[in-house]
Every structure is written in structure tokens, then in C-alpha cells.
Amino acid sequence: MGKHLTVILLLFLGVSLLANAEGFVVHPDDLGDEARLWSLYLRWLHSFNVSRTEDEMRKRFHVFVENVRFIEEFNKKGSSFELQLNAFGDLTNKEFLLLYAGFKPDPNATNNVTEVFEHGTDQFVPKSVDWRARGAVTRVKDQLKCGSCWAFAVVAAIEGLNMIKTGRLVSLSEQELVDCNPYAKGCHGGDRRMAIYFASRIGGLTAETNYPYRGYQSTCQTNRLKDIAAKVRGLGLVSQNNEYALMQAAARQPITVSVDATTWQFYHKGVFKGPCGLGLNHGVTIVGYGTTVEGTKYWLVKNSWGTGWGENGYIRMLRDVSPEGLCGIAMIPAFPV
Template identity: 50%
Template sequence: MPSMFGSKFIYLILTVTGLWQYSPAWSASLQGLPMSKRHDQWMVRYGRTYANRAEKERRFEIFKTNVEYIDSFNREGGKPYKLEVNGFADLTNEEFRASRTGYNKPGISSGDRIPMEPALFNGNATPASVDWRVEGAVTPVKDQGNCGCCWAFSAVAAMEGIHKIKNGTLISLSEQELVDCDVDGLDHGCEGGLMDDAFKFIINKGGLTTEADYPYTGDDGVCHMNQTSNPNPAVTITGFIDVPANSESALQLAVASQPVSVAIDAEGYNFQFYGGGVFTGSCGTILNHGVTAVGYGTELDGTKYWMVKNSWGTDWGEDGYIRMERDVSRQEGLCGIAMFPSYPTA
């Protein structure tokens, strides 16, 4: 259970309540400028260039449509979250999802699914709030780029977390090793994959190397290591556990123990341009994106949320995180977050 003393307590208050997020957004300073000027400033901020005038005009029209939607949403208010003009503002939602998601929903033969133990705390009550970042069990937010390998980032984040909890050392592990080497089953690098199958690959191979030794390139490459064995792994796991499906209470129990890989439906402009607050937007259960639940908490107004680490860089959301509404009326959770959670064991 996370400790709450000294500077950790102050950090926990600022992060779990979300009070830190309400600094003025960069895009707000551009409101009132002509849309063409906003686009020019946006291009400078994100280093965006286009091949020719026609491409710039096409991207400007997409940018204009997106920014008008974001401005309208924020003016309307009435939601506990805001949208932000981020680095994805010149992409349609279809283009965005094609490059930034990549979770392949498992079929009945996707893995030897192992049920979660009915209790993880020997009868102790589940903590009211948990934030594994405070405990130093979460590496900095990473960026998958234009590669649909969210499944690898989700699995790696969960593995980094349990290693820190069990061994006391936080090690940034290699997503690229999974992208390049875990290609003989249901995982297919930038074309998508499954967290459970990533765990199985890591178990069968005998571990995973560090990000420093096998750095991320953001594309499908040739495996630089032995695909079947790792004689000197940086981190190993002993197995993985599947949380009972469609139970937010079971997911809460799991997240109270360690960071957990989850899949969500990340479709829609409200997800693409999420800028902060507790996300309560409409979404379905067509799971397409792998992320990692690294905590949970409750807002001052009583709204419960999951703290979720994403892999779209720190410019998106709350420095790369999203707080998603928890304990909703649907058994599968908001955006299907409770449908297929799993976590590695060590």
C-alpha cells in the first residue's frame, strides 16, 4: 500500500486530485488569432513541415475543423475534462487511430488464460487511492510514434512496475525487442498485438533487455537478439494473470497490487485531443488500444477515476496520462477498461 508521508504526501495530493494540471494551456494563448496564424504557430511548436502547398492546404483544413471542434467543446463546458490542441491536430481521427493504436482483441485461442486469485491482500481492505508513480514504480511516459505497438508499451510498463515492486529497482525495458522479435504468434510489431501474448513471449524467451541496450526506433525491424532465448536478461517474469473480465472491483484489487495492462476503446476526437480532467466521454467497447492502469483515486467532488499511463508522449493529456471515470454503470467499465486486464508476476 502506497505510503503517504513527507514529500510523497504532497506529491500524492497534487497528482491524485489532479490539482497540478490546471496551468494555462499553450493553445489557449492563441485563441483570437486568425486560424491561419494559429496553424503557423502550431507548425512551429511541433516542427511540422509539409511536402508541398497542396498538402499544407489539406492539412490546414483538417486542423481548422479540429480546432473549431475543440474550441466549441471547451466553450460549451459542463464536462469534467477539457480538450487541447496538441500535436495531433492536423490528423483526422481515422488517421490518428491507424498509427497510434494497435491492440488486437484476443480470440478464444489467444492464450492460456490464468484466473486471478480471489484475494491479494489477505483480507485487508483495498486502499482508497493508489498511485504507483509515487512509489517510483513507473518509468517516464514514452512515445510509440507512428507505430501501432501500444500492446508492447502496455506490457513493458506493467513488467517495469512489478520488477520495481519486487526487487526495488526501476529499469526502463525495451519495447523494440518485442516489436522486432515477438513476431511468430499473434503479435505483429507496428501492425498490432496483445499484452498477454507479449507476456508469454517474454516468459518463453527468459526475460527482456533494457531500453538502453535495445532502443526504440518506432518501426518494424530485424530482431537483434536470439528470438528463442535471452541468456542475460535485464528483467524476468514468472507468469501472468488475467483479471476477471467485466469487473471494476477486481481491476481495482489488481491495480492496488501493481500496475496492470488494460485495453480500451480509444476512438473519437475527445480521446485524440484529451487535455486534462476526468474523462467521461462517450466511447464503445471495440478495444483498439493498450495502456497501463497505474493507480486510481477520487476527485474532490466524489468522481472516481483510473489513472492510466499512455504511450503518446507527454504533450498529450495530463503529461501523458489520462484519468478515466471509474465505477460506471456498465460492467465493462468506461471504454471497456475492465474487459481484458492482465498483469505479469515475478
């Protein structure tokens, strides 16, 4: 290890306990020079329990610095939402998406639809819905370094439907979908709609306790699939490119959607307003919607990047912006039946 880096590491170790006690905070002085930035990077590695070799540290330090400066500059401008340095701090955006976004559209996804939810003007729609408050949402989970967002999005929707139908909230198995769904590629991506269809073909999903998540694809444990904890009858679709229809559907049950999450890496809090496009690359679950006290309409979305990201694992996204919705949220909504 170089002399310069060694000195910084020794200084860092001397204050590591204090840093942990205070929590991870970036101060303006941290950006003053390279020595302070190295100290900040080492403190970040320690705070988020990230392991890097010396060579990796030297390579990733420059990525880390670019990310820190981007976050600080963005927050200075003022917006409806804030960014924050998190566990993805020394990843490029391309690396981040490769590891944590995994929606891969399947051309056969609409071949086996059981139900289509159409827009209905005569239907009563509540002004706000939060399925968490109704006991239909399990804890925020972490997909780890696996492109299995599609599985987590589907499981969250099935968990919600199961609670609505039976009154029991059961945490279900994402690993079952990662290992056993023949219509996906495990950690290399999949289509939410085909995952729902697969779940309906086998009758439903087993509990997470029966088939725990590993964060990588393995051989399907077929003996565990017999113990169904939540039934699924079929695949439902919401009429595309219609945010009002999506709101009506979300008032009935949690809905899985695909979005362009390219700019989500450091989202921290507030109503996200973009920028983002319509290149769908990530699967999430709408678990409600509402309006801020300032009058801003939003979707309440459950993600699968752990509670250290966003608003304890959730993101609020601007609602009623276009037929496709912000980041394409209304383009291909789906739900379990």
C-alpha cells in the same frame, strides 16, 4: 506556393520567436477568418515541429480547422475534462487511430494463463493507489507513428512488477517486443496478453538501454535478448467485467488494459467521462486509482503518446460506471507474473 499563403508565411516567420516564447495558445480572434486560421496553422506546425509539403498543408489545413473548432466548441460547453490542440492537430480521427492505436485481439490469448485474479470481498483495498509515488513507474514514453501501444502497455506493467519484486526500477525495451514477438505484427498491432506470454517464454525483457526504441519494426536482435533486466514467469488475467476486481488487482501492481481510445485524440486534463464505446483498439496501463476532492472516482492510466498529450502523458478515467468499465477498461485486464 500561392501568393496568399506566402504572405501569411512571411508574417508568421516574423513572430515565430514570440510564439515559441509564449507557448502555443489558441485565441478567439484566431478563428475569425481564413487568413488568421492559416496563421494559426503555421504557428502550430512550427510549435510542434511538424513537417508538411505545400500540398499536404493545403489538404490538412481544412482538417486542422475542423479539429480546432471542435475543441473550442467542446470546451465552451463545460465538462469534467478539457480538450486541447496538440501534436495530432491536423490528423483526422481515422488517421490518428491508424497511427497511434494498435490493439489487435488474438483468439489464442487465453490459452497459456498462469494465474487468474478473482474478485475477493475479504481483501483490503486502499482508497487510492499511485504506483508513480511508490517508484514503480518509469517516464512517459512515445510510441511515435507506430501501432505498438500493446508493447508499451506491457512494458510498463513489467517495469512495475520488477520494481515491486526487486526494488529496482529499470526502463525496459519495447523494441524487443516490436521486433521479436512472433504473436504480433510490430507497428501494425498486437495483443498485450500474447506479449506477456512471449516475454515469459524467453524469461523476461532486456533493458531499454540495451535495445533502444526506433519507432518501426526491424529484424530481431537475438543477441541482445540474453541480457534479461526483468524476469517474467507467466501471464495473469483479472476476472473480466468487474471494476472492483480490477481495483484489487491494481492495488497489487500496475495492470495492462485495452480501451476504446477513439475519442482520446485531444484529451488534455480532468476526469475523462467519454463518450466512448466498447470497441477495444488501444493498449494502456493502469498505474493507480483515486477520488477527486469533488468525489469523482477515477483510474490513473499511463499512455504512450508522449508527455505533450493529456496530463503529462496520463489520463484519468471515470471509475465504477459499469461492469465493462468506461471505454471497456475492465473487459480484458492482464498482468505479468
